[in-house]
Amino acid sequence: MDFPFDLNALFPERISVLDNNLSAGRKAHGRPDPLLQITTVIDELGKASSKAQHLPAPITSAAKLQTNRHHLYLLKDGEQNGGRGVLVGFLKVGYKKLFLLNQRGAHLETEPLCVLDFYVTETMQRHGYGLELFEFMLKHKRVEPEQMAYDRPSPKFLSFLEKHFDLKNSVPQVNNFVVFDGFFQSRSAVQLRKVPPKKPEGEIKPYSLMEREVVREEQRALPWPFVRPAGPPHSPPLLPSSPQSRSLSVGSSPSRAPHRPVVALGLQQGQTPSSQLNDSCRTKRTSSLNRSRLSFH
Numbered sequence: 001m002d003f004p005f006d007l008n009a010l011f012p013e014r015i016s017v018l019d020n021n022l023s024a025g026r027k028a029h030g031r032p033d034p035l036l037q038i039t040t041v042i043d044e045l046g047k048a049s050s051k052a053q054h055l056p057a058p059i060t061s062a063a064k065l066q067t068n069r070h071h072l073y074l075l076k077d078g079e080q081n082g083g084r085g086v087l088v089g090f091l092k093v094g095y096k097k098l099f100l101l102n103q104r105g106a107h108l109e110t111e112p113l114c115v116l117d118f119y120v121t122e123t124m125q126r127h128g129y130g131l132e133l134f135e136f137m138l139k140h141k142r143v144e145p146e147q148m149a150y151d152r153p154s155p156k157f158l159s160f161l162e163k164h165f166d167l168k169n170s171v172p173q174v175n176n177f178v179v180f181d182g183f184f185q186s187r188s189a190v191q192l193r194k195v196p197p198k199k200p201e202g203e204i205k206p207y208s209l210m211e212r213e214v215v216r217e218e219q220r221a222l223p224w225p226f227v228r229p230a231g232p233p234h235s236p237p238l239l240p241s242s243p244q245s246r247s248l249s250v251g252s253s254p255s256r257a258p259h260r261p262v263v264a265l266g267l268q269q270g271q272t273p274s275s276q277l278n279d280s281c282r283t284k285r286t287s288s289l290n291r292s293r294l295s296f297h
């Protein structure tokens, strides 16, 4: 995906890590405010991802990133587009409080790192870029794939997880998150706490609306004066398989501090242990990129 500005000036590193402070560490020395351009990049990628997943609206945007404690990993190829670079894809992760069922069907309160959105531009898929992003994130977050939860993974993403990480046996859940064998064994990354027994006055309601469902709710909400009168629910409950259904959790984790100090824009790839991998990937993929550049419009 290319843009009408220099991506290399905006994102000096091959993989940049963005947090809620989009322009952290960046000063516009006599240049236009880079925040506008960064916003454009994130919003366009978010739109493309939602389209690829048949979602009713983007779940990734600059505005959403600014109001959450998520990390967005952006992968570029700096050599394309006449040296101005192209955006290859992104991966968004964040901690979520989730009530999950273990293999014995017990509800446990957990707060794992979750994959929330993941996208590689169509013509660049199946060239190893997704793996490059994912492995970079694993090292940055110091987490193993089986310790993570996956927010309604698409068939392509499930295939990706099985191929690269041998994750195939999921533990059935009643929400849209997917966790795999090994999740409940790894206590280091997952804080497990048994949910107190059911209260006599009613059912435990472990799930509240979260990102993917919120998008749907936002779409549904009508502005005044078009607000619908109180009545029965607008639609029947969504099936987990519905492309519009979004995952449920007890919400984001505003109190959780990142594992490390947040590295906003400009994380040096050379400073991470994944650089060797990236270098080898880079060499392998340059030729494919020439054939497969996507246009911004």
Ligand SMILES: CC(=O)SCCNC(=O)CCNC(=O)[C@H](O)C(C)(C)COP(=O)(O)OP(=O)(O)OC[C@H]1O[C@@H](n2cnc3c(N)ncnc32)[C@H](O)[C@@H]1OP(=O)(O)O
Pocket: 049, 052, 053, 115, 116, 117, 118, 119, 120, 121, 124, 125, 126, 127, 128, 129, 130, 131, 132, 150, 151, 152, 153, 154, 155, 156, 157, 159, 160, 161, 163
């Ligand atoms: C929680 C969430 O974010 S769910 C949403 C996940 N995102 C999407 O579904 C959007 C569309 N898909 C994509 O953007 C990409 O395919 C991603 C991000 C899932 C994977 O990125 P890629 O760069 O294609 O992955 P990478 O090249 O490293 O790995 C390839 C493997 O991924 C899987 N995969 C990638 N594309 C496809 C596809 N079109 N069909 C089936 N499997 C696919 C396969 O296992 C593939 O291995 P194979 O080619 O040997 O079959």
